Amino acid sequence: GDSVTQMEGPVTLSEEAFLTINCTYTATGYPSLFWYVQYPGEGLQLLLKATKADDKGSNKGFEATYRKETTSFHLEKGSVQVSDSAVYFCALSHSNTGNQFYFGTGTSLTVIP
Amino acid sequence: EAGVVQSPRYKIIEKKQPVAFWCNPISGHNTLYWYRQNLGQGPELLIRYENEEAVDDSQLPKDRFSAERLKGVDSTLKIQPAELGDSAVYLCASSSGGARLGEKLFFGSGTQLSVL
Numbered sequence: 001g002d003s004v005t006q007m008e009g010p011v012t013l014s015e016e017a018f019l020t021i022n023c024t025y026t027a028t029g030y031p032s033l034f035w036y037v038q039y040p041g042e043g044l045q046l047l048l049k050a051t052k053a054d055d056k057g058s059n060k061g062f063e064a065t066y067r068k069e070t071t072s073f074h075l076e077k078g079s080v081q082v083s084d085s086a087v088y089f090c091a092l093s094h095s096n097t098g099n100q101f102y103f104g105t106g107t108s109l110t111v112i113p
Numbered sequence: 114e115a116g117v118v119q120s121p122r123y124k125i126i127e128k129k130q131p132v133a134f135w136c137n138p139i140s141g142h143n144t145l146y147w148y149r150q151n152l153g154q155g156p157e158l159l160i161r162y163e164n165e166e167a168v169d170d171s172q173l174p175k176d177r178f179s180a181e182r183l184k185g186v187d188s189t190l191k192i193q194p195a196e197l198g199d200s201a202v203y204l205c206a207s208s209s210g211g212a213r214l215g216e217k218l219f220f221g222s223g224t225q226l227s228v229l
Contacts, residue, residue: 004155036218036220041222042222043116043117043204043220043221043222043223044156044204044206044218044220045219045220046217046218049217089155089156091155093216100158100161100169101146101156101158101218102155103155103156103157104155105153105154105155106153106154106155
């Protein structure tokens, strides 16, 4: 069945460091791919998404490119800030499964000044 | 615009007791989801509603879990009786588009349940 595997955490970075959180997926056809973020004490919120191969989603300095050939959707940011400290979830939805969302296990990021 | 509202924020109960969670989705959102998030895991779907109809409840443990969405707006998720393994965060989410491909979900802050 459809699934998402993402890099285990926790990840600790210094402010202004480069961030990569790996995400790979298993699905037939062409799912939509998402990154959701959960800040402390808040609900999950959409960070970015891509709905077809080679699309790049971007928001708040974060980027992720839908790579069909490697079944990946890695999240990157060139210079992280303390305010980026949160848990990041990779997810997919697929028409084959009624657009049900499948989430990864989450990666906790802590950015230190 | 108000977001998805859930209550209570925290709930502590003893095993075998009943518990209920409430969710008010974003106004106008026809699709409502209940997810369960275990510690260190991603959310897992329990049930999805399109208006008042449960269109996907295949992951809902029906022997002890029930849900309703009267009038297609607010929803309640109930567990009776609760077991120790039910301790988790219960998340409600809504969307406007009937689970279209690429549709964005809006999540509430969740109810953290502890069963002792």
